[in-house]
Amino acid sequence: MKIAVTSGKGGTGKTTIATMLAYACDNPQYIDCDAEEPNGHLFLKPKIERVEPFNVLIPKINEDICIFCGKCADACVYKALVVMGEPLKKTMFFDELCHSCGACVYVCPVGGALVEVPDEIGKIKIGKTQHIDFVMGELNIGEASATQLIASLKKNYMNESKTVILDSPPGTSCTVVETIEGADYVLLVTEPTPFGLSDLKLSVELVRNMDLKFGIVVNKYEEGNTLIDEYAKEEEIEIIFRLPFSKEFAQSYSKGELPFEKFMSNFRDLLKRIEERV
């Protein structure tokens, strides 16, 4: 079973929920897909056993034999290439726009003028902490997009014989789509604030569009604050879990500690409810 934990707004508690849920599973694999700023390891404190570089393929131009025909730039839907013909004779490449699709190299009529070369954009760290198999993606500083790194985490490192917990980046962009795609159940973590609600609505639109099973988790829940409840009722979405706000909890979080044992039974119940809905 694959459970994705995501949120529209950052800082609502994805990692809190994802790591505590992983801890409560019998046979879990926790994958931190928030490769731009992974933080699951701060709480799970895994022993990293392997670090592997993650490469993407990018085109390399040989201007000595390039005929500046511009076919590569025309083929690039991401506008990552610019070709200037006579008299400038220049072919320019913008790596942060490249999606490594290979179209440019495919259409190049001159053998060797454009070749694909590996480019390291991040690292994948694999380890273990107690009974939890741990995997995290980490994008190198300055890189623009973690989407391909996340795709690799799911394709090459995910162990589907386990209960897989996918800790997603926030928002509704490509990285989130890549993370939650194919999940059996998606937890949308939110907080009972106007910002939390506003971004929750975007997440709901996304998961509905992707036709995924999902429920809402209200983190920092306060008795009497019905902001999220009213929305959920109106949209007929289940609030599958509430984690009450507590100062004690926030204090331990700030020290990189989570009350895993204390809330174990709550998260076991959540897991059971998810299993019933998948």
Next chain:
Amino acid sequence: MKILLTALGDNLSALIDERFGRAEYFAIYDTDINKLEVVKNPFLNDQGGVGVSTAKFTVEKGIDAVISGSYGPNALEVLRASSIKLYKTENGTIQENIDKLLNGTLDEF
């Protein structure tokens, strides 16, 4: 000389658009024949690569000089690789900025 100005409207009295890549309009003025051609930015609503596209468009149009408020890093890299002269302006209309350029009172970017 062909001058490209980023504009908020489609005529000589339109104000300069401060953004190069995401400008509303491109006003192209040919000083040899005193003719203005205005095109709506075809890349305005693209998700990415707008600076690159706009710069490429500028090069392909055979522009000699560009007048805009600010240039993004990718656009700048392409424009700098060409022989196009870049000028910076703070405000004013298309006509005023053409005049300033011709009088030599605009700063190069």
